Amino acid sequence: MPIIIQPYREEHEQAVREFNQRLMANGGSDDLLFFTSAKPQWLPKTEGANLYQEFFLALDGEVMRGGYALKHQDFQFSDGTTRSIGYYHHPISEGVVDAKYATLGAMLLKDAMNRAPLLYCLGMGGYDRPLPKMLMRLGWSHFAVPFYFKVVRPNRFLREMQALRTSQLRKLALDFATFSGAGWAAIKAMQAFRRLGSTKPAAFQVDQVREFSDWTNALWEQARRHCTLTAVRNCQTLRTLYSPTETHLMRLRVRRAEQDIGWAVIGERRKDEKYGDLRVGSIVDCWAAPQEALAVVSAASSAAADLGMDLIVSNQSHQMWIRAFEQAGFVNSTSNFIFAAGKKLAALLDPFAENRTRFHFTRADGDGLPRNF
Numbered sequence: 001m002p003i004i005i006q007p008y009r010e011e012h013e014q015a016v017r018e019f020n021q022r023l024m025a026n027g028g029s030d031d032l033l034f035f036t037s038a039k040p041q042w043l044p045k046t047e048g049a050n051l052y053q054e055f056f057l058a059l060d061g062e063v064m065r066g067g068y069a070l071k072h073q074d075f076q077f078s079d080g081t082t083r084s085i086g087y088y089h090h091p092i093s094e095g096v097v098d099a100k101y102a103t104l105g106a107m108l109l110k111d112a113m114n115r116a117p118l119l120y121c122l123g124m125g126g127y128d129r130p131l132p133k134m135l136m137r138l139g140w141s142h143f144a145v146p147f148y149f150k151v152v153r154p155n156r157f158l159r160e161m162q163a164l165r166t167s168q169l170r171k172l173a174l175d176f177a178t179f180s181g182a183g184w185a186a187i188k189a190m191q192a193f194r195r196l197g198s199t200k201p202a203a204f205q206v207d208q209v210r211e212f213s214d215w216t217n218a219l220w221e222q223a224r225r226h227c228t229l230t231a232v233r234n235c236q237t238l239r240t241l242y243s244p245t246e247t248h249l250m251r252l253r254v255r256r257a258e259q260d261i262g263w264a265v266i267g268e269r270r271k272d273e274k275y276g277d278l279r280v281g282s283i284v285d286c287w288a289a290p291q292e293a294l295a296v297v298s299a300a301s302s303a304a305a306d307l308g309m310d311l312i313v314s315n316q317s318h319q320m321w322i323r324a325f326e327q328a329g330f331v332n333s334t335s336n337f338i339f340a341a342g343k344k345l346a347a348l349l350d351p352f353a354e355n356r357t358r359f360h361f362t363r364a365d366g367d368g369l370p371r372n373f
Helices: 010-025 104-115 130-137 154-160 168-180 182-194 215-226 235-241 290-306 319-327 343-348 352-358
Strands: 004-007 052-060 063-077 082-093 119-124 141-144 147-151 205-209 229-231 249-256 259-268 280-288 311-315 331-333 337-341
Touching: 004 104, 010 052, 010 063, 052 104, 063 104, 082 104, 104 130, 119 130, 119 343, 130 141, 130 337, 147 182, 147 319, 154 168, 154 182, 168 182, 182 331, 205 290, 215 235, 215 259, 215 280, 249 290, 259 290, 280 290, 290 311, 290 319, 319 352, 337 343
Parallel strands: 082 119, 280 311
Antiparallel strands: 004 052, 052 063, 063 082, 063 229, 119 337, 141 337, 147 311, 147 331, 205 249, 249 259, 259 280
16 A cells, blocks of 8 residues: 555544654664654644644654644745745655665655645754765755854863763863863853954843734834845744743843843753753744844843853854854854755745855754754
8 A cells, every 4th residue: 555645633643653653663762753743733724824843754654654743824025025935844655674665755755845836954963964965866955054052160060061071081081171171161261252243232121021912013124124035033932832731931022221122032041961050041033123133132141140050051153143243242052953955935035055054944843942942
């Protein structure tokens, strides 16, 4: 019987549970399991919605062999037009444990391209992973979205950052740097050096808000022309993405002299073994006109530090925000957060290499929401 890809319905939930069990029994991990509910818990499709996601399953009769998620969202392009774009995420197939289904990954992607001709991927864990390798072979346009970090508490960072403590010699060197104070001084000096030549932003006020409201619309209109591609970030969209029910997120309103100049969303990353016991804050999303980007980054990083974060991280693609993060003392490091555009989408972004410096993508535009940031 041929494998057929169709929308995930409630009657398929048992097949999904059995699929997940087979993966786990063959060495799969918790991060490689499919959604057990047919109705998305986040961004379910509702009548008239422009922002929603759907799930699709590859079925071999009554048996699930794979699946993927597709988020639909409005994006604005450099010519001022708005188009709905599909975000392809969480693709998984039985090919990860059974070579008989090795070609299913390509079948899932082709199905998604048929359903959403303007398609992109974001995140993916690095160029060495199967999905980005397949996208490269298909000729998708791509780049790694820069990753930035700022160390708030250097000694805890040196003791707990497991990604750096990969050998006994490195552990000894980092422990020495911690106890001698040399590590603290080096990190502070490095971050201060990043700020050299930057002008401190004029005084601003930061308020935590329960939800975004109409004041964000004016900011959207002011700044959107500075982007060659960005997800629509008006009030309606922000209320959907950052609903008050998502209490783990902090929404910041940044003002100066009673005028709104920007906003940001921050949160604490879930535990990851590479960070040890560090508390890691993430600047999930942000928005402002170019001249106010530094103030917004400063406001967001100060708020994260006040929450007790040891380390603050963010991914930013727009040259304006990259410059602001560097001026705020953030340091660039290797990124595994990859943006890739299908050929039909890339054709609308031509010349891609030139225009990509003004794409605005953050963790919020990938699989970072609602909790994976």
